Amino acid sequence: MCGISGWIDFQRDLTREQPTIDGMCATMTCRGPDAGGTWVGPHAALGHRRLAVIDLPGGAQPMEAGTPDGKVAMVYSGEAYNFTELRDELRRRGHRFDTDSDTEVVLHGYLEWGAQVAEHLNGMFAFAVWDTRTEQLLLIRDRMGIKPLYYYPTEQGVLFGSEPKAILANPLADKTVDAEGLRELFVTLKTPGQAVWSGMREVEPGTIVTVDRKGLREHTYWRLRAVAHADDQETTVAHVRELLDDIVARQLISDVPRCVLLSGGLDSSTITALAGLQLGRIGEQVRSFSVDFVGQTENFVPDPMRATPDAPYVHDVAQHVGSRHQDIVLDPDTLADPEARRATVQARDLPLxxxxxxQSLYLLFKAIREHSTVALSGESADEVFGGYKWFHDPQVREAQTFPWIAGIRMHSGGRENVLSPDLTSALDLKSHVADSYRDAIGSVPVLDGESAFERRMREICYLHLTRFVRMLLDRKDRMSMAVGLEVRVPFCDHRLVEYVFNVPWSLKTFDGREKSLLRHAAADTLPKSVVERVKSPYPSTQDPKYAAVLQGQVADLVAAGDKALSLLDEKWLRKALAQDPAQIDQAARLTFERALDLATWFDLHNPTIKL
Structure with a gap:
């Protein structure tokens, strides 16, 4: 896993711009703490920071290959889980390899297949190829958008990087956020291609961006398609298990210590159990980690989103699987530490x-990094198999908006809008969400002969797999790579996603519950308590001390007249600050989080806000 950056300029001599290129690359040090390097030519500069995972001595980047007609240079971030098979195929085609790294396989794959190399890869990846033979740059991103990649067109070329901070380190990039970008910050959406910063774009999942002297072009090499599902229930369950066994086996390959993230839910427990079986066959014990909060289990109060605490189920799985388990337990002061908030906002480049x-995810990953470099996660199973409560709520299913927005609004009780009246009017978030929903629905693939209900459930599944999951994957990537931890997501294997997407909803819920296919595919590996557990989202502390600490921190911002607060509803903020610290409600707490994130963001980036 790594961080990449680069600069293409068809008019400027970039061999004279080494300090700027080094500065762009340096912003990615957290993503690649083990090594770094640059490749610079007259009109192209590539930067790389390496987190060594496969072939520790041989996978240094940028990587270059010579051809009779010129050179090809590449910077690569991610993992190609089928690199062994691809290397064998390329050897049969005459290619020779000097290392055991997947990076060299991808580079030679480009030499063999050009941009179509992306279609041969199974994995998570974001990489850039500069071909001196054609003076052409390719920016290529994996199918599900697991690894991030951004670009910023300039008059003479383009800037790019794994994160916005790499691009913003170049003087050509403007630190401005306009109304379009601000809308992304205040709704639970991730518009395809939108990067918040004005002029910056995100390479969309399954997409190749080509840059040459003719300009910039995009090509989609993968998208979800609607096809008829012919397998019966027994065959479908068996095929899901077969895929999961293969996926987990591939994603356990590593030359550094690995572990699993365990929450006690069906998703992470399945990955933990399958990893335990795979490693047990070679005499290894799977290692697992979970996050918890001081007093959470003893004082847990059920709410509309979470019916049970995680810890009892985590320990059931750890005992059942025989994992070497560790709880990372956080107290309110650690969780509310301004340095932890600063680290998370810096990692995201945004105040969400x-x-x-x-913060808890960042602190969990930071603790894990002391023991492991690679972790497998259960992320995205809810999107693939239909796990969220709102999938099963008739009122939400009928709502003409994104289901998670309707579901969160219905079940969380949180205040939706904390913006100042002027900003609320200027952004018109309601229309933004409606327009985004209309665009998203228009892209859903159609299967002839599908009933109206099955068609609607296909729409809901598609929206989650192409909109909602990207927010979660982005969060996972940023929080993990901020501490140099590679997190792999088996449920995002495109083979599994394609297969389950086309399973009819009636078959996805054949036992009358959520995630029927996954539950039955993994039931033989799990304790009964987890098989029967109701879906519970990622945990949030219920300790009132945490909210009270936030209240004090926001009070200090108000007293100091922090400029970030001008974006928020002052009356609502003062009302929240007047609440009894021991009785702060969820809406007030969310307001405090927003205020503190905004203040931190302004301090880090000093963005220009342009409406």
Whole structure:
């Protein structure tokens, strides 16, 4: 896993711009703490920071290959889980390899297949190829968008990087956020291609961006398609298990210590159990980690989103599987530490107001990194198999908006809008969401002969797999790579996604519950308590001390007249600050998180806000 950056300029001599190129590359040090390097030519500069996972001595980048007509240079981030098979195929085609790394396989794959190399890869990846033979840059991103990749067109070329911070380190990039970008910050959406920063774009999943002297072009090499599902229930369950066994086996390949993330839910427990079986066959014990909060289990209060605490189920799985388990237990002061918030906002480059959901994940990953470099996660199973409560709520299913927006609004009780009246009017978030929903629905593939209900469930599944999951994958990537931890997501294997997407909803819920296919595919590996557990989202602390600490921190911002607060509803903020610290409600707490994230973001980036 790595961080990449680069600069293409068809008019400027980039061999004279080494300090700027080094500065762009340096912003990715957290993503690649083990090594770094640059490749510079007259009109192209590539930067790389390496987190060594496969072939530790041989996978240095940028990587270059010579041809009779010129050179090809590449910077690569990610993992190609089928690199062994691809290397064998390429050898049969006459290619010779000097290392055991997957990076060299991808580079030679480009030499053999050109841009179509992306279609041969199974994995998570974002990489850039500069071909001196054609003076052409390719930016290529994996099918599900697991690894990030951004670009910023300039008059003479383009800037690019794994994260916005790499691009913003170049003087050509403007640190401005306009109304279009601000809308992304205040709704639970991730518009395809939208990067928040004005002028910056995100390479969309399954897409190749080509840059040459003719300009910039995009090509989609993969998208979900609707096809008829012919397998019966027994065959479908068996095929899901077969895929999961293969996926987990591939994603356990590593030359550094690996582990699994365990929440006690069906998704992470399945990955833990399958990893335990795979490693047990070679005499290894799977290692697992979970996050918890001081006093959470003893004082847990069920709410509309979470019916049970995680810890009892985590320990059931750890005992059942025989994992070497460790709980990472956080107290309110650690969770609310301004340095932890600063690290998460810096990692995202944005103030999303998720507060303890980001900080606890960051602190969990930071603790794991002391023991492991690679972790497998159960992320995305809910999107693939239909696990969220709102999938099963008739009222939400009928809502003409994104299901998670309707579901969160219905079940969380949180205040939706904390913006100042002027900003609320200027952004018109309601219309933005409606327009985004209309665009998203228009892209859903159609299967002839499908009933109206099955068609609607296909729409809901598609929206989650092409919109909602990208927010979660982005969060996972940023929080993990901020500490140099590679997190792999088996449920995002495109073979599994394609197969389950086309399973009819009636078959996805054949036992009358959520995630029927996954539950039955993995039931033989799990304790009964987990098989029967109701879906519970990623945990959030319920300790009132945490909210009270936030209240004090926001009070300090108000007293100091922090400029970030001008974006928020001052009356609502003061009302929240007047609440009894021991009785702060969820809406007030969310407001505090938003205020603190905004203040941190302004301090880090000092963005220009342009409406």
């Amino acid at each position: 107001g998720l507060g303890d959901l980001d």
